[in-house]
Amino acid sequence: xxxxxxxxxxxxxxxxxxxxxxxxxxxxxxxxxxxxxxxxxxxxxxxxxxxxxxxxxxxxxxxxxxxxxxxxxxxxxxxxxxxxxxxxxxxxxxxxxxxxxxxxxxxxxxxxxxxxxxxxxxxxxxxxxxxxxxxxxxxxxxxxxxxxxxxxxxxxxxxxxxxxxxxxxxxxxxxxxxxxxxxxxxxxxxxxxxxxxxxxxxxxxxxxxxxxxxxxxxxxxxxxxxxxxxxxxxxxxxxxxxxxxxxxxxxxxxxxxxxxxxxxxxxxxxxxxxxxxxxxxxxxxxxxxxxxxxxxxxxxxxxxxxxxxxxxxxxxxxxxxxxxxxxxxxxxxxxxxxxxxxxxxxxxxxxxxxxx
Amino acid sequence: xxxxxxxxxxxxxxxxxxxxxxxxxxxxxxxxxxxxxxxxxxxxxxxxxxxxxxxxxxxxxxxxxxxxxxxxxxxxxxxxxxxxxxxxxxxxxxxxxxxxxxxxxxxxxxxxxxxxxxxxxxxxxxxxxxxxxxxxxxxxxxxxxxxxxxxxxxxxxxxxxxxxxxxxxxxxxxxxxxxxxxxxxxxxxxxxxxxxxxxxxxxxxxxxxxxxxxxxxxxxxxxxxxxxxxxxxxxxxxxxxxxxxxxxxxxxxxxxxxxxxxxxxxxxxxxxxxxxxxxxxxxxxxxxxxxxxxxxxxxxxxxxxxxxxxxxxxxxxxxxxxxxxxxxxxxxxxxxxxxxxxxxxxxxxxxxxxxx
Numbered sequence: 001x002x003x004x005x006x007x008x009x010x011x012x013x014x015x016x017x018x019x020x021x022x023x024x025x026x027x028x029x030x031x032x033x034x035x036x037x038x039x040x041x042x043x044x045x046x047x048x049x050x051x052x053x054x055x056x057x058x059x060x061x062x063x064x065x066x067x068x069x070x071x072x073x074x075x076x077x078x079x080x081x082x083x084x085x086x087x088x089x090x091x092x093x094x095x096x097x098x099x100x101x102x103x104x105x106x107x108x109x110x111x112x113x114x115x116x117x118x119x120x121x122x123x124x125x126x127x128x129x130x131x132x133x134x135x136x137x138x139x140x141x142x143x144x145x146x147x148x149x150x151x152x153x154x155x156x157x158x159x160x161x162x163x164x165x166x167x168x169x170x171x172x173x174x175x176x177x178x179x180x181x182x183x184x185x186x187x188x189x190x191x192x193x194x195x196x197x198x199x200x201x202x203x204x205x206x207x208x209x210x211x212x213x214x215x216x217x218x219x220x221x222x223x224x225x226x227x228x229x230x231x232x233x234x235x236x237x238x239x240x241x242x243x244x245x246x247x248x249x250x251x252x253x254x255x256x257x258x259x260x261x262x263x264x265x266x267x268x269x270x271x272x273x274x275x276x277x278x279x280x281x282x283x284x285x286x287x288x289x290x291x292x293x294x295x296x297x298x299x300x301x302x303x304x305x306x307x308x309x310x311x312x313x314x315x316x317x318x319x320x321x322x323x324x325x326x327x328x329x330x331x332x333x334x335x336x337x338x339x340x341x342x343x344x345x346x347x348x349x350x351x352x353x354x355x356x
Numbered sequence: 357x358x359x360x361x362x363x364x365x366x367x368x369x370x371x372x373x374x375x376x377x378x379x380x381x382x383x384x385x386x387x388x389x390x391x392x393x394x395x396x397x398x399x400x401x402x403x404x405x406x407x408x409x410x411x412x413x414x415x416x417x418x419x420x421x422x423x424x425x426x427x428x429x430x431x432x433x434x435x436x437x438x439x440x441x442x443x444x445x446x447x448x449x450x451x452x453x454x455x456x457x458x459x460x461x462x463x464x465x466x467x468x469x470x471x472x473x474x475x476x477x478x479x480x481x482x483x484x485x486x487x488x489x490x491x492x493x494x495x496x497x498x499x500x501x502x503x504x505x506x507x508x509x510x511x512x513x514x515x516x517x518x519x520x521x522x523x524x525x526x527x528x529x530x531x532x533x534x535x536x537x538x539x540x541x542x543x544x545x546x547x548x549x550x551x552x553x554x555x556x557x558x559x560x561x562x563x564x565x566x567x568x569x570x571x572x573x574x575x576x577x578x579x580x581x582x583x584x585x586x587x588x589x590x591x592x593x594x595x596x597x598x599x600x601x602x603x604x605x606x607x608x609x610x611x612x613x614x615x616x617x618x619x620x621x622x623x624x625x626x627x628x629x630x631x632x633x634x635x636x637x638x639x640x641x642x643x644x645x646x647x648x649x650x651x652x653x654x655x656x657x658x659x660x661x662x663x664x665x666x667x668x669x670x671x672x673x674x675x676x677x678x679x680x681x682x683x684x685x686x687x688x689x690x691x692x693x694x695x696x697x698x699x700x701x702x703x704x705x706x707x708x709x710x711x712x
Contacts (some may be wrong), residue, residue, distance in 0.1 A: 110515070152508030152509060153503070156466065159536050160465045177515050183536075295640070
């Protein structure tokens with residue numbers, strides 16, 4: 001199976017084990033038991049790999065300073081897949097991480113041609129979600145790349161030490177503006193250490209972002225900083241069965257600012273399940289949760305362990321039909337979206353103070 | 357004759373007329389009479405070419421807003437050649453120009469590998485010269501590239517619109533860091549219009565910097581700004597007869613912070629003149645001021661028109677021998693350097709306030 005890893009374009013990963021083997025990425029599984037109350041997606045293998053996450057596990061255990069950085073490109077509204085990304089940040093923040101939330105507006109400009117004005121509006125909506133999901137604004141550094149002088153300065157400083165050959169080796173032959181965007185990201189990734197001195201920093205990403213991680217680790221070494229750690233999450237599939245939720249296919253995504261009715265409609269009418277061709281077959285053979293987009297949502301965190309086990313068993317044994325199962329999902333999603341959107345409204349009061 | 361134009365490396369220009377013909381640069385001579393009391397180097401043809409300087413001449417005449425921008429790479433002490441560059445700034449400032457004095461520390465880093473700390477020290481010394489030469493700090497915007505958030509931001513914005521092919525067409529195949537440095541310069545060059553709206557801006561440069569001018573004019577058009585104007589100065593030759601003063605050959609340069617004794621030594625012992633092989637020949641045939649590095653210094657502005665005419669005539673007619681002529685230069689330089697260095701001392705009082 002061919003993996004396609006492109007930080008600037010479409011990525012498709014079919015074989016996560018191959019990634020562990022071929023890219024020198026370590027399996028995350030052995031670290032799970034070292035973490036205090038890890039969230040579902042860590043326990044359930046969706047965080048499948050890491051680089052140097054031991055440093056972060058140690059920092060958590062020994063209550064030492066560490067940072068967590070995420071760069072969100074403000075090109076689209078956040079969706080249910082993004083929720084699980086933010087959950088990881090919130091978890092790491094609760095266990096002592098200084099969180100940096102980077103609004104990657106310069107990357108959106110260089111890579112997607114989205115103007116800074118346009119992305120400011122999307123970024124504001126994203127922030128409502130992030131706050132509603134429990135990121136503590138008092139313990140989080142929020143900034144836009146375009147407005148952070150330290151980041152802009154260090155992009156140039158780091159850039160002065162990087163050859164085009166290094167960039168080509170990591171990213172392939174790209175437009176200069178994409179190399180520049182990558183160098184801005186290097187400054188983002190190393191900003192916690194620029195501001196706090198040498199501290200472990202973890203970047204939770206999808207594996208498509210690994211080129212940035214690798215370059216940042218090279219640059220960190222050159223500048224006497226600690227090579228950043230990373231966790232790698234599997235892509236969450238679209239409801240329609242595509243391997244990655246993508247804004248190119250909105251009917252396969254549940255947005256966090258979407259009405260519960262619209263979400264219910266998508267679950268009922270668009271979600272691809274692991275159901276059999278006929279009810280009779282399903283009763284006899286049982287469903288296939290491993291092929292089911294609804295079960296994927298459950299697994300990422302929509303159901304707790306007990307609920308998940310119950311649904312799994314009922315599905316496999318042919319007792320739970322897809323139609324009824326989807327109603328469970330609709331119920332859970334409706335409850336989540338209602339509460340989430342109530343919290344978004346509350347966040348309206350503080351969102352504009354965060355970026356001033 | 358082959359001209360070599362390289363904004364990042366060594367340039368050598370042997371045929372200025374060819375530049376006017378081949379690069380679409382206009383001759384400066386017809387504009388001289390439109391300017392109020394133009395300085396020696398404009399009247400005497402050292403400012404040999406321009407692009408769109410009519411806009412600036414009009415702005416001066418009609419007392420309209422315009423800007424003058426110079427970027428000085430803080431890689432070395434300023435020398436007598438730099439003085440004539442600053443003279444042009446001072447002249448344009450006296451006639452209404454808003455002067456931007458850019459300390460090109462990021463270019464020094466990218467192009468010469470000089471750290472920001474190192475270049476800060478040199479930049480401070482350069483500033484003493486610039487203030488001593490009469491640039492009015494109250495009417496000048498001084499900044500370091502590395503510390504100007506607007507410049508750093510617009511380097512990225514402009515960069516997002518520039519393709520690698522455009523960069524290659526203008527600069528040739530270069531390291532990414534040099535393309536990035538060029539984009540920072542684009543932001544420098546267009547900063548007056550970012551800060552003041554659409555106003556004519558002139559960049560006085562040596563022709564080796566023309567690629568930056570051409571790119572900035574392209575970018576200005578794309579972003580609805582006025583394409584910057586430029587004046588082009590001939591390179592001032594070294595005392596030893598090389599076509600350009602270069603820090604690689606310090607004995608051919610008179611630095612502005614150099615002792616008058618040291619300057620006198622270089623004039624007396626290093627300066628190549630247009631003298632003949634023997635005194636007898638010189639008396640009979642006359643000297644050759646057009647081949648003389650001392651006469652070049654005179655022409656750039658060390659002598660006024662009357663003095664210059666007198667020396668020229670005495671030299672050509674075989675009445676003035678090189679030894680005596682050099683003593684005239686020593687006298688002029690000594691007087692200039694003493695006064696200049698007194699002014700540098702006075703500037704010590706304000707220099708550290710300028711960049712805070």
